[in-house]
Amino acid sequence: MARILVVDDDPAIRSVMRRVLALDGHDIQEAATGKEALALFRADPVDLVVTDLYMPDMDGLEFTRHLAEEYVGTKIVAMSGGAVQQPSDALAVASQLGAIATLIKPFSIAELRGVVSRALGNPEAS
Numbered sequence: 055m056a057r058i059l060v061v062d063d064d065p066a067i068r069s070v071m072r073r074v075l076a077l078d079g080h081d082i083q084e085a086a087t088g089k090e091a092l093a094l095f096r097a098d099p100v101d102l103v104v105t106d107l108y109m110p111d112m113d114g115l116e117f118t119r120h121l122a123e124e125y126v127g128t129k130i131v132a133m134s135g136g137a138v139q140q141p142s143d144a145l146a147v148a149s150q151l152g153a154i155a156t157l158i159k160p161f162s163i164a165e166l167r168g169v170v171s172r173a174l175g176n177p178e179a180s
Contacts, residue, residue, distance in 0.1 A: 055079035056174050061091040061105035061114065062133075067159075071104065074163055075170065088117030099125060102173055104157075107134040107144045115147055122152025129173050135159030 058080050060071045065086070072082045083100060085091035089112040091105065103121065107114035114132060121128045132148035133156065145156040155173045157165060 055081070056101040057081045057083070058170070059083045059085065059091060059095060059100045059103045059105075061085045061088065061103065061109070061117065063087060063106065063109040067106070071166065074166060078167060078170075080170075088112030088114055088120075091117055092120055095121065095125070095128075099128075102129045102131065102170065104131045104133065104170065107132055107148060115144065115151060118148050118151045118153055128152070129154055131155045131157060131169055131173050133157040133159055133161070 055078065058075055060068050060075070060082055062068050063086050068084045072084060076082050083094055085094055087109050088105070091103070092112065095103065105114045105117055118130055118132060121130060130153045132145055132153035134144045135158070142158065145158065149156060155169050157169055
């Protein structure tokens with residue numbers, strides 16, 4: 055299956071995503087910040103990145119921008135539950151920066167699996 059980097063400052067979210075996606079056969083790496091994730095990706099690029107947008111250090115929008123500029127064609131899924139603004143606003147910006155798909159938190163396991171499958175090239179995924 056695919057190598058996926060999950061980026062979120064909430065360890066509980068990373069843990070759930072890691073377990074679900076690993077059960078689907080994916081190899082999962084984790085990072086708590088955009089800065090950490092960028093270093094991991096630069097050292098060993100993955101097939102797909104799933105990143106939160108609101109994180110300390112380097113937020114997901116800046117991380118997405120760096121990936122899209124440095125690694126053209128990188129598959130990025132942005133996720134957000136919002137903070138100060140509506141999550142859809144931040145997710146729209148992430149899409150403009152290079153995210154190919156988005157998830158609004160909270161999302162279901164089925165939504166996560168569907169978005170990841172479609173991002174990896176399976177258009178039949180629900």
